[in-house]
Amino acid sequence: MRDVRDSLRARLAQLARDPAVAQTVRSTAAATISYVVALQLSSEPAPLTAPLTALLVVQVTLYSTLTTGVRRVNSVVAGVLLAIGFSALVGLTWWSLGLIILASLIVGRIVRVSEFVPEVAISAMLVLGVTRVGDTAWDRVLETLIGAVVGLLFNFLFVPPVWVGTAGDSIQDLARRMRRLLLSIGEQLRSPTPVERAAAHLHEARRLDNDIADVDAALRQAEDSLRLNPRVKEGLLHRVVLRTGLDTLEICAVVLRVLARTFTDLAKKREEEALFPHEVAVAVEELLAHVADTLVSFAVLVTTQVSESAEAAEARLAGELAAAAVKREEVAQLLLRDIQRHPSQWQLQGALLTEIDRILDELDTEHRSRRLMEELDRVTREQHERYPRLAAFGKWILGKRRRRAAD
Structure with a gap:
């Protein structure tokens, strides 16, 4: 009871x-x-x-x-x-x-x-x-x-609730859907893949656009809830972190759609055999699994607000990126041998590596930090240009606090 x-x-x-x-x-x-x-x-x-x-x-x-x-x-x-x-x-x-x-x-x-x-x-x-x-x-x-x-x-x-948690859950759900799609693509590599099955993955990748639109709506609501809210101390930082995080996942979704298209084209070329030899297929499947886990780790990082949890999420993302980079080099060597069997299809295999590289580059922590600082500078500059008097007043208050702290 x-x-x-x-x-x-x-x-x-x-x-x-x-x-x-x-x-x-x-x-x-x-x-x-x-x-x-x-x-x-x-x-x-x-x-x-x-x-x-x-x-x-x-x-x-x-x-x-x-x-x-x-x-x-x-x-x-x-x-x-x-x-x-x-x-x-x-x-x-x-x-x-x-x-x-x-x-x-x-x-x-x-x-x-x-x-x-x-x-x-x-x-x-x-x-x-x-x-x-x-x-x-x-x-x-x-x-x-x-x-x-x-x-x-x-x-x-009675201050309205902050919707950051809801937007964060939406971003993580989007990353998990992308992860499931990558894992599903990897599972088809060891056996002959019907073109219809590969095309189904392509259609699923295209449907991610609708998911991104839903997440964008939730994020706009979260951004509004941070404006003029006395319970939020760093509203601008939270807004920029979430927005740049969604932008990164949107780019990855576009690349994922191109990746699904590449596998569909490979399926058309190799209807009577597996997309890759067994050793290559296992390596590519493991690489896609690492990329999938990296997407989720990235989403957890951008939606984590507590500093200690954020450090753990960043460490987890760095580990996933390192593992994906090692596996990517292994796949590159294996694909080089496979190209000798199918020299006319080297463009598709090269495109596969290029698309993986693009996703990993977008999720890289240094790339994200640089993009985050650029976005913060841009938003701050736009606010100063739009509200010059308010910016001047803020500078006056900040200068006064610094003089008081110096005294």
């Missing part, structure tokens, strides 16, 4: 830390509070605009909440003002409805409310369709402001 209670307690604690659960609770609470406040301040019997606005404003990150709240309030106010102007001139007819929709969509583009352009037209139609246009219009503005303010205050008091 105690084991059941401990298991249930652990499960509840895990759910409480889940960003999706935290977001659900936050959205529900913010919408309910905004409705209670609107009941006290609005003359409408059911001021549902307030909880609707709060629900939409309380996004998954503090950064998107601030930007979304401002745009949503602008869209509602613009729609209400249009409805007030139209109500003073014409009533509600089919042509006036079409005209106000057209005007609202145009005004929404002008005031730059992004995804809330339809909200301008929705607000205008809802207000135009009532009898007491003036009272209803300002009540709708008031409810929208209540929902937006409650949503913003709620996110300041």
